[in-house]
Amino acid sequence: MTPGIPQRLTPAQLKELESAHQLLRQGHAGDALALVRRVVKDAPHSADALQLLAMCLADVGDVAGAEASFMHALEQAPHHPGILFNFGTWLCRQGRRQAAVESYRAATVAEPGFVGAWIRLGTIMLELGDVTQAAGAFQHAVKLQPDAAHAWQGLGRAQQSLGDLDAAAAALRKATMLSPGDSSPWIDLGTTLQSLGHLEEAMASFEQARRHGATSPAISNAITGLLADLGRTDEAMEQSRRLVITHPDFAPGQVKLARLLWSHDTEHDAEHDPFAIMRTAVRQQPRNHALQIEFIGLLIEARKSQEALDLVRAMRRSNSDDLFLVWMEALACDSLQLREQASRLYAQAYPVLGLRSADFLNAYARHSYGSGDWDAVTRYANEAIVLDSTNQESWAHLGTAWRLAGDPREYWLMDYERLVGMVEVEPMPLFASQAESLEALKATLDGMHLTGRDPLNQSVRNGSQTSGHLFAKPDPTIAMARATLQAATERWLASLPVDPTHPFLGRNSHRVRMVGSWSVKLRSSGHHANHFHQEGWMSSAFYVSLPPSVSQETGQETGCIQFGQPAVELGLDLSPRRVIRPKAGHLALFPSYMWHGTVPFPDNEPRMTLAFDMQPAATRSKA
Known part of the structure; x- marks a missing residue:
């Protein structure tokens, strides 16, 4: 044959x-x-x-x-x-x-x-x-x-x-129209609508998924998140508590409740520890690897690094070859300034994790600042960018390493003059003046600042931050603010030069989609620690209300926004590259990878901003 x-x-x-x-x-x-x-x-x-x-x-x-x-x-x-x-x-x-x-x-x-x-x-x-x-x-x-x-x-x-x-x-x-009885596309639709900020529609999609047989704890957890984003905090808390009772082994549910308790529990004493419920679950489930890992990460975020280190070392006694645990131990050691131990751990994990995880490489870059090895920072940042060319933290580290090495490419990447905009924004529709517009927005935002602690893993120090996706909240004033700010943003983008090789300019489509939005209300002596925005491509700060020492030209930099100074945790003695005095009714725009923070101010009156992260709007598909 x-x-x-x-x-x-x-x-x-x-x-x-x-x-x-x-x-x-x-x-x-x-x-x-x-x-x-x-x-x-x-x-x-x-x-x-x-x-x-x-x-x-x-x-x-x-x-x-x-x-x-x-x-x-x-x-x-x-x-x-x-x-x-x-x-x-x-x-x-x-x-x-x-x-x-x-x-x-x-x-x-x-x-x-x-x-x-x-x-x-x-x-x-x-x-x-x-x-x-x-x-x-x-x-x-x-x-x-x-x-x-x-x-x-x-x-x-x-x-x-x-x-x-x-x-x-x-x-x-x-x-969903072709297969209405299948829960899976309803779940995907709900997730997409949530990302778009269409929270009520997302909720309806998740409820449809439930009607068609989706009973997983992930669905309940997603709905909990939506309730929190919609400002329905009590309902979110109640559903989250029910979820950890019925599914104590579901790690994302435990994390969600711990974060809600951290943000919304007004009692801050030892008897109201927001991590107590999750800590008990961790102790009762010593073999639940996912739960333990999530708890370690949460502890590091909350600067409870010694507890995190004790837990990860206990886990490594039975999982000594788990390189993810090696990485977690390195993070905890770094937080506790145990640099030599952290160095050994990073070096142990690097041959494997360095080939596949931009997050690991970013952590190794952060660690390398402490030894003054700018070449190592550059190497790890570049390797991370190869894995993820839009990783904002990696570009932040690369720009910082170039600055430390005296490399002029810092200015090509950062260009603090051209890539930082301060745009005057028109009043919202229906308002005759900017003062009236800002007063209405301030009154709306004031009612949304309900949290008691500085938020976890955020830049806010001595202030409050609204929860959830602010622009998704069903409020007419917020909707007007979103439309006005988006129009101002896209006008500014149209003025920027074209450079296809640049990680910021090369992605400019002159249109944006919002991927996160919130308001921050800083109290006296409050400030933003220097940071970048990992989820964005471009970030912003719109000045709603400023205290006297910030709004007046006093020759001092109190309350000003500053660019180019890295996070204090990196231990670098670098001054800001540019400092701008904010003005009420103006919008600061800048690449998400650019280090930025604010200077504390002494006034009793708060400093209120509305901020949002953006991604370039994609070209529409034709299917």
């Missing part, structure tokens, strides 16, 4: 194969295997028989035999789309996703109209992080079969990863 020309089967052999296929579907792989072996013995060049033999061997756990049989089948029929598809599926089950991509791709070449192959190709490409290729595969699928709900859902997921949230929402709405 010539290879590449499949052997024809007799009617009797075809009947035996059909019987074997039925047995396999019924879960009787052993009986099916016996039948198929008999057919293959008499027809050793039948691609169909060899493929079924591979599937039976896979079901009984014979990995080597299954692969060999798939390969023999493809020798007989190298362009058979069904065999290529099934081989790809088997490769996925073996964890060989890159090889599966090639098999699915070959199936689409052999049969361009094979919708299932396009969907599987898109799904695996999405898992591998090749989002653009994944979106293309799903585009093919929806064009071939416009009523394929899974294809629309996959397209929505890909578009969400690409940052085109409006297109993602449209695709996912299509998926």
Whole structure:
């Protein structure tokens, strides 16, 4: 028999194969295997028989035999789309996703109209992080079969990863219309709408998912987050408490409750420890690795580093080779100024984590400042940028390292004069003057400052920060402020030069989407510690209300915003590159990777701002 020309089967052999296929579907792989072996013995060049033999061997756990049989089948029929598809599926089950991509791709070449192959190709490409290729595969699928709900859902997921949230929402709405009883696309739609700031619609989507069978604690936790973002704090707290009672092992739920208690519990004494419930869960579940890791991270954020170090060292006694735990111990040691120990730990984890985690490389860069090794900071920042070219912390470290080394590229990257804007904003609609507009906005924001502590892992010192996505709150004044500020922002962006090689200017589409928004109200002596914004591309501060010492030209820098001075924790004696006195009704705009903070002020009157992070608005998809 010539290879590449499949052997024809007799009617009797075809009947035996059909019987074997039925047995396999019924879960009787052993009986099916016996039948198929008999057919293959008499027809050793039948691609169909060899493929079924591979599937039976896979079901009984014979990995080597299954692969060999798939390969023999493809020798007989190298362009058979069904065999290529099934081989790809088997490769996925073996964890060989890159090889599966090639098999699915070959199936689409052999049969361009094979919708299932396009969907599987898109799904695996999405898992591998090749989002653009994944979106293309799903585009093919929806064009071939416009009523394929899974294809629309996959397209929505890909578009969400690409940052085109409006297109993602449209695709996912299509998926929910085509398959309304499936909870999965409702969950994806809810997540996308939440990112867009459409919180009420997101809530409705999650509730639909619940109606259609989604009962996971993740759904309850997502709804808790939405309630908090909507300002329904008491409901969020109640639901969060119920969740940790019914699912004490669900780490994200424990974290959510701890953060809510930190932000909204007005009692700050030892009897009202916001971490007490999670700490008890950790002690009761010593084998819950995910819960322990989340708790360690929370402790480090809250500057309870000794407790974090004790816990991570206890975990490492039974998981000494876990490099993620090595990294966590290094973070805790750094927080406690145990530099030599941290250095050994970073060096131990670097050969593996340095190849795959930008977050690890950023942590190693932060650590390296302490030894004065600017070359190391530069190296780790560059390696992180290779892994994630939009990582804002990595660009912050690279700019700082260039400054320390006297490298003029600092000014190309930061350009404190050209890339920092201070824009006068028009009054909101319906208001005759800026003073009236600002007074109305201040009154609205005052009612939203309800938290008791400085927020966790934020820059605020001696002040309060609103919770959730401010621009998503159903308030007409907030909606007017959002529209006015977005218009001012996009006008400023249109004035910037073009530089495709620049990490900020090269991404400027002159349109933005908001990815986070909040208000900060600083009290006397309050300030923002120097920081950057990891979730943004561009960040901002709109000045709603300023105390006298800030708004008056006194020759002092009290309450001013400053740029270019790194975080004090890095131990660098560097002065700000630019200091600007804010003005009420003006909007500061700057790249999210640029270090910025504020100078404390002495007044009793508060300093109130409204801030938001942005990403460039993506080009609309045509599907």
